[in-house]
Amino acid sequence: MATPTPSTNTPSKHLAAFSSPAPRSIPGMINFDSPAALGLSLESVVGMGISMSGMGMSGMGMSGMGLTASAMGRADEDDRRRRLEAVIATLKMKPGRVSEEGIIALCKKEGLEVMREPQSGNRAMLTLLIGNEAMCEIQLRDGEIDTVKLELASDRPEIGYGTSGSKILLQSLRPLPGMTRINLTLERFSHNLDKLLRMDKLSAPENGGVSCYQAVFGVYTSLKKLFEHEKKMALAVMDASTPYADQKAEREVLCKKSGRPRINAGSCIGLSLEYWMDRRHIIPPKPHLKSASTKGKDKMDIDSPPISDLEEGDPDINKIYSLTIECESSPSSMYSPIRISDSWISSAIEKPADSSDINSLPNLLLNRPTLDWLEPAPTYLPSAVPEGSHDAMNLDTAPGRLPNIRFIAKFNPPLVVPLSVVVTIHQSLGLDVPQDIRPTTFVGLALRPGEADPGLAGIAGEGTLEVQSEKRVLVPTTGGGEEERIHANSLYVPKTEYSRAIESLPFQHPRQLVDILPTLRQFAFTTSLLQYTFLSPSPSAPPGQNQNQSQNQTQTSHSLDLKSLTTTPPLSAESRQKHMQLDATLSYAQPLTTTQPSQPTPRLSIHLPHPSSSPQNPNPNPTSLLSFLLSGPSAQPNPPLTLTFDVLPNADLNISDQNVVRMEEVGDGGGDGGDRGDGGVQGFQERIKRVARALEISGDLGVWGEWLRREVSRE
Known part of the structure; x- marks a missing residue:
């Protein structure tokens, strides 16, 4: 199979990125939903110049732009020497391999004090003093990492930062599944160590002595309080006999409410606010835990691991999108600084909606509760004037100063959204609109990250971009078996x-993050859905993508069951004769149902062959697709299946057009509101909702498409 590559009919034009000396603000009415609008805004509104220095072509060097040494002229000796020194400097920055010597060398490079204490039985203890806040003890046995213990001075019993952090640091010093020990480096350990060092440096006395850990713990305490409240409300509406009720309630809050906060989640040190999970309805079975026994004692039950820990066993199914909440240096005169408080939200969590409050109107319209957020008092630095000093004119040491530190949320993984949505999000947070606007597209960033972005080909947007891929799907047969x-x-x-x-x-406030979660989920779901079907396996795939897929085979197969997604062996020659064409069109709509009508909404139109057609002849009639579209549905007795749906905020799906469920097929008989046999508009709408829910559960266009064809064949 040829490697899938995007193609376009647009004439190729090399574009520079855009940088601008213009004021750092863009009016809210500017819309970047078309190349023409972008070009107009760049010329008349923003006044941006064109600069090759801001190209920002990810993964595209000089050779990728068609420029070679022969074309540019032979580089002089000084230039070649500078490039060689840059390569050497890059190699020196890379951490070494996991070993006692490698850890000691890493600590010395980071300026950390490390002490080695020999112990009996070929053991040794390395003690890393990570600034004034943290200490890490690494015990080695016969040169191998045995245990890791992280201690934090500002830790709290209800936080347990040291316990969970120790597990993550230990995992970062052990090979990943399928990795040989000889290839194990200190890269993951170094990444987490850098986080601890940055937090400690910002909390150092020379920077004011305000604990960034305490500031983050305060945000976690309030978000955790909100999460537990919403989880309790979700459980209250469930039936008592609902299986996996606790997990379902957690995932409902994670994906539809205010998110799930976690300290040291997965492989990430720090506070994470998880806001989306792929295929949240697919719950992996809990591991069977056997009771343990010791000599002279009765059997003792082992505590079950937390629900969140069980989800980390299969990230390919339940991939999680999260925001890592940290601190960074920032002048307090330019941006609101951090505040140390556990009271970002009241104990009541909710408050009565006030129709006179403009902030409460969206909640009243959507019939949802209004959260009772609070504004903690500012955190001031103590006076830095030494005892006995009377330098009252020194403003840098005057009491009442604010810390030059702010909160920052880092996306894990980075989230691809339309440029106009970027502007809207920044404006909602009171941020300046980014000026480094680049002509990058969703296809280039999310589906073909290792190739030149199609947006660099031209700004006119002429022609239709096409992305192709192949995938294997297990389809149930009439005899109870499966075929590929x-x-x-x-x-x-x-x-x-x-x-x-x-x-x-x-x-500035965790409320701001909670407010933008519906928008983030909207594009997280769209990204996952299309990546799962069209992403080209590449070593340069963005963080969070599965990089273990073979580049010489089609994408991973999955079962049609909707309850489990199972990898299958390579295709047989017979199976390769069975194929189906799935066409999807991506556009952006302006639905009337959204509270922000100017914000683009992803719209997908799906085209599938009717189940009465064979795989070799997807269209039973000799009429081409173009002829069918021009002649209308009445031209064929069994036209292809077509559906169009919008991905709304919170990843709610709205099917706006379809020919799968027909009103005349529902019937006029009565019913109890079930999926089949219910007459009238209610039964029609219920069956359409069932189609949307099947896509939400599967999270896979191929699996969903085969399910649709099977349902239609049963009619």
Whole structure:
């Protein structure tokens, strides 16, 4: 199979990125949903110049732009020497391999004090003093990492930062599944160590002595209080006999409410606010825990691991999108600084909606509760004037100063959203709109990250971009077995929508993060859905993507069951004869149901062959697709299945057009509101909701498409 590559009919034009000396603000009415609008805004509103220095072509060097040494002229000796020194400097920055010597060398490079204490039995203890706040003890046995213990001076019993942090640091010093020990480096350990060092440096006395850990713990305490309240409300509406009720309630809050806060989650040191989970309805079975026994004692039950820990066993199914909340240096005169408080939200959590309050109107319209957020008092630095000093004119040492530190949320993984959504999010947080606007697209950033972005080909947006891929899907047969079917997938993007990957956002109050979660979920679901079907496996895939997929095979197969997604062996020759064409068109709509009508909403139109057609002849009639679209549905007795749905905030799905469920097929008989046999509009709407829910559960266009064809064949 040829490597899938995007193609376009647009004439190729090399574009520079855009940088501007213009004022750092863009009016809210500017819309970047088209190349023409972007070009107009760049010329007349923002007045940006064109600069090659701001190209920002990820993964594209000089050779990728068609420029070689022969074309540019032979580089002089000084230039070649500078490049060689840069390569050597880069190599020196990379951490070494996991070993006692490697850890000691890493600590020396980071300026950390490390002490080695020999112990009996070929053991040794390395004690790392991570500034004034943290200490890490690493015990080695026969040169191998045995245990890791992290201690934090400002830790709290209800936080347990040291306990969970120790597990993460130990995991970062052990090989990942499928990795050999000889290839194990200190890269993951160094990344977490850098986080601890940055937090300690910001909390140092020379920077004011305000504990960033305490500030983050305060935010966690308030978000945890909100999470527990919403989880309790979710459990209250569930039936007592609902299986996996606790997990379902947690995931409902994670994906539809205010998110799930966690300290030291997965492989990430620090506070994470998880806001989306792929296929949250697919719950992996709990591991069977056997009771343990010791000599002379009765059997003792082992405590079950937390629900969140069970989800980390299969991230390929339940991939999680999160915001890592940290601190960074920032002048307090330019941006609101951090505040140390556990009271970002009241104990009551909710408050009565006030129709006179403009902030309460969206909640009244959507019939949802209004959260009772609080504004903690500012955190001031103590006076830095030494005892006996009377230098009252020194403003830097005057009492009542604010810390030059702010909160920042880092996206894990980075989230690709339209450029106009980037502007809206920044404005909602009171941030300046980014000026480094680049002509990058969703296809280039999310589906083909290792290739030149299609947006660099031109700004006119002429022609339709097409992305192709293949995937294997297990399809149940009439005899109760399964067969493999190849899906030839095509994604069409008729209109260029410039996009950007958001990596981090400064914020002042956790309320601001909770307010933008519905928008983040909207594009997280869209990204996952299309990546799962059209992402080209590449070593340069963005963080969070599965990099273990073979580049010489089609994408991973999955079962049609909707309850479990199972990898399958390579295709047989017979199975390769069974294929199905799946066409999808990505556009952006302006639905009337959203509270922000100017914000683009992802719209997907799906085209599938009717189940009465064979895999070799997807269209039973000799009429082409173009002829069918021109002649209308009445031209064929069994036209292809078509559905169009919008991905709304909170990843709610709205099917706006379809020919799968027909009103005349529902019937006029009575019913109890079930999926089948219910007459009238209610039964029609229920069956359409069932189609949308199937897509939400599967999170896979191929699996969903085969399920649709099976349902239609049963009619």
